[in-house]
Amino acid sequence: MDRDDAHLTEETVQREVLLRGRFLHVLRDTVRLPDGGSDTREFVVHPGAVMVVPLLDDGRIVLERQYRHPMGRVMVEFPAGKLDAFEDTWTCGRRELLEETGYTARExxxxxxxxxxxxxxxxxxxxxxxxxxxxxxxxxxxxxFLEVFSASVDELLAWCRDGTVTDAKTLSAALWLQNWRAGAWDLQWQPNPDGAGAG
Structure with a gap:
């Protein structure tokens, strides 16, 4: 999609730091609206993260159950973690997969x-x-503290449908998984740069 977005874009005219946490920061921007008016925008600055969809040789997938404090309950999700400073995403993914599940991957x-x-x-x-x-x-x-388990793709899709899985990243990964499995979306596989099965 290639469109001119000038009529929708806001311009930041002032920035205030509301919170500087251990890895999250909260900012308040004063913005100029497209019609010339002004408003404020409060938002969280996050370093970014990587999620891994681990595929077992038997066709099952590796998932986790983890308590998420803001939700007040245990959530079903794929392994994921935030980027460390100056870390590339592939390195982060390999690190998180090993740390959280104990698995390394060849591809x-x-x-x-x-x-x-x-x-x-x-x-x-x-x-x-x-x-x-x-x-x-x-x-x-x-x-x-988390619990690692395996499930079939069909089980995951059923959990997405019935509300067992509500985590946004896992729902997005399920969409990718479903379309890749159906042959509608392609993945370009590459070997682990650290060697076969290395972490």
Missing amino acids: WAKAGVLHPVISYSTEFIEIWFARGLVLQERHLDAGE
């Missing part, structure tokens, strides 16, 4: 990018697929 494919909360956050999440999984030893971060 990787970048699917795309999603912006889960465009109205109040800069967060982006890159979606990577991983296959040729090799189970090693996981290394959870201090204070991280």
Whole structure:
């Protein structure tokens, strides 16, 4: 889609830092609207993240159950984690897969990018697929508690439909997974640069 967006674009005229947290920052911008008026926009600055869709050789997928404090409940989701400073997304994906699940992968494919909360956050999440999984030893971060399990793609899609899965990134990955499995969307697979099955 190639369009002129000038009639929709807002211009930032002033910025105020409301919160500088450990890895999240909250800003308030005063903006000039397309009609010349002004308003404020409060939003969260996020470093970005990577989510991995791990594919087992038997066709099942690796998922996690993790308590998410803002939601007050355990959520079903794909492995994911935020980018460290100066870290590229593929390195982040390989690191998170090993740390959270104990798996490494022989092949990787970048699917795309999603912006889960465009109205109040800069967060982006890159979606990577991983296959040729090799189970090693996981290394959870201090204070991280999660349960790793496997499920069929059909089970995941049923959970997306019935509301068991409501996590935005996992719903987006399920769309990619469904279309890739049907042959409608392509993935360009590449070997792990650290060697076969390396973390």
